[in-house]
Amino acid sequence: MSLETEAMWKTLSKLALEAQQLHIAERCFAALGDVSTVRFLHQANQIVDKVSQETGDDGTLFYKVQAQVAMMDKNFKLAEMLYMEQNAIDEAIEMYQELHMWDDCIAVAEAKAHPELNSLRGNYYQWLTETGQDEKAGEVKENEGDFQGAINLYLKAGLPAKAARLALSRPELTNSADTVSRIAASLIKGEFYERAGDLYEKIRNNQRALECYCKGGAFRKAVELARVSFPAEVVKLEEAWGDYLVQQKQMDAAINHFIEAGCYLKAIEASIAARQWKKAVQILDSQDDSSAGRFYLKIAQHYASMQDYEVAEQLFEKGGHIKEAIDMYTSAGRWEEAHKLAVKCMTEEEVTTLYVSRAQELERDSKFKEAERLFSTVKLTDLAITMYKKNQMFDDVIRLVAKHHPDLLAETHLHLAKELEAESRFSEAEYHFMEAGEWKAAVHMYRVHDMWEDAHRVATSHGGAGAPKQVAYLWARSLGGEAAVKLLNKFGLLDYAVETASNNL
Template sequence: MRLHLYDIESSTKTTILNYCSYVQWVPGSDVVVAQNRNSLCIWYNIDAPERVTMFPLKGDIVDLERNNGKTEVIVSEGVNTVSYTLDEGLIEFGTAIDDGDYHRATAFLETLEMSAETEAMWKTLSRLALEARQLHIAKRCFAALGNMAKAQFLHETSTIADQAAQEHVSQTSVVSMAMCLLNGAFRLTLCSLTQNATEEAMDMYQELHMWDECIVVAEAKGHPMLDKLRRDYYQWLLDTQQEEKAGEVQEGQGDYLAAISLYLRAGLPAKAARLAMSRDELLTNGDIINKVSMALIRGELYEQAGDLLEKVGNSRRALECYCKGSAFLKAVELARLAFPGEVVKLEEAWGDHLVQQKQLDAAINHYIEARCSIKAIEAALGARQWKKAIYILDLQDKETAAKYYPKIAQHYAALQEYQVRSQTTIVDALCVP
């Protein structure tokens, strides 16, 4: 019962929900409603399937009704029926998009507070507005998203286009250049190089703070200011506190120590660990490994810290990190090689963790491996794995097994399966008062 989203244009399928018992499009919109166990799931913008709104449910969805500008999800809770009202403003946005009325879509979004759902909608509207070359709407979208560079550029472009229209001059070239800039560096690079407009292209890129694209143009033409451009770009990243991007620049230039330092300053220890594990010369640098591992632990990224420490041969600390991060599979695999005497203890801890996560069935075998028979029996009974419970009980002494057999007997008696036998004992099918 998995719910998939199939993209017809790219022929790709994405799983967006597991344990789905109900799904339905809201009529006349691109909104999807589904149920996942005890949760109501709503995608107000299906173009962003990762943005899902969820509410707890006590029953099962039985219907979806939309009348008089109101959309309700009907839920059966045993003898009672309740309804959940959806956000009509978000639904109307999808309807406006389907109708191609981007002004109405903008008006709807203006009335909503910024959230994960509305942010995704602003992004969708910005893309559609650019495709339709409605620059005023696209400018408003980028302003709402906080992308002031694009908003300012579109403002200037639309002003020039409006002036061209007043002077009865074609707006096509102005708008085409804007689309060229906004749709990616490669197309503009080809355009500028073909027309020998290298300086103009570089100036526009710098004005928009699109330094990567500017440097690509400079590299392609062998520009004499290339090294200065790179230095200025790096300094601009530091001045604007973009340590992650600055780290990527340093990594691309082969300065791995500086890159790791910048990743740590940016609060990205996992990215620093990924780089450290990819370079042998960094793995032998004890100071770097210690800094990265401590940053991972402070960020409670215990599994990644364990991976790094195991990579450098610090098995004991790696095992501790795996246990703290509940990465018991890696912990057991490491212990089998480095600490075989601790495997039994880890299997029990793994089983306890699974029980806490309500995964009783999965915990049974780990308890068996840990020789924790009582815990294995209780997990099997809790998971209603009656045959497994009988199998484990048959291996116990009669005194231990006696208190568990009546519960199993009551289960099979309810099913009227009176002939079920264990290997050593006829299960008493009579319910004990």
């Protein structure tokens, strides 16, 4: 059958049903190969034909036919109503039985006080047990008032919580030690510890109830029970409750339980983990236990990271972590606070050692300005000068020498000039020779390295009238021959050169 043909038959079957043309509908479903619907419609058409022959009326309007059509449309409530209007109780019950809709079947029988009600209930229960529907069978027993039977079925179905609910609602069941034991064992096996605790508490087996509550993490119930029955256990339970909450990552909730248990170190740890820093400090400050001091460091580090330096300093001091407080201030560039704290708590020698060590660390990290501030704080400026010199930061060397050793300034310039000359950094060396007032040394430097133009320039700028002539003469002599004559003519110094040479004969 093509898809187009199948679609045509489906459309026609729908229209036929709507028009109550059941014979045509039967033919359509036969064409579609829907055997069960064909059989159903065939039965309905037999009724239609029989009613039409016997009464001459339209058989499709007969209640049985209408009910059959409603059932085919899965509108069972409509079918039930059609049967009930005709007082066809047995047919409605039979319909629901065939469909295994036992709840509706029983409801109809109960509504009409059907004489076979008990038999129907028995059949329903038998069907449930045969099909392994123990939970539903238990509900049937419960509705019938057979509570022990219901509990047995709930346990068989692996539903101990449902059995426990029923037992807790019926005093006669909780009076049975065997019943309670079986339910409790099943609950514990299924790890329904809290419900097992409820059951044990109901029969006043408080010790077992407490154990089950603790195993199930139902510490609220455990503490409430202990306050009445085991007051000496309350403190221990509060601690266990706090431990359980920590395992569940509920740090905030754990804090107060640890406090109630008097486990202040655990309360502090939970406060820190929950980032409740103020609460942690509050608990910490109330402790005399020396082992609590280890927490000050971590809390202080938090406040330092938040740049709340004053609080951090107090906490560092309380925990005996002075060096960390000083490091905090130095890292923040707050040298004065660092020094003030250091001299208050350390000897001068220790302060100096600490600052020099920290300055050298900064130097290794190329943080020269910070290192200088530390050297200066402990009045060891010479170490800063040495640092700058070692790293060839000569402007900083001169700046510090000018400020702290002005009498050595010229000597420092001269020393730097010679170092720079040795490194062939001639223009920089010239600057320092000039600053040292040693222009002749600059001229000599340039002469030695055959940098005559620079030597002549320096002599002209700083040596007076005779100096450039002398340099030009020496320059020409180094050239010799025609080049020397040209150079002397360029500067108009030929006669001077002849006279100088004559004087030196």
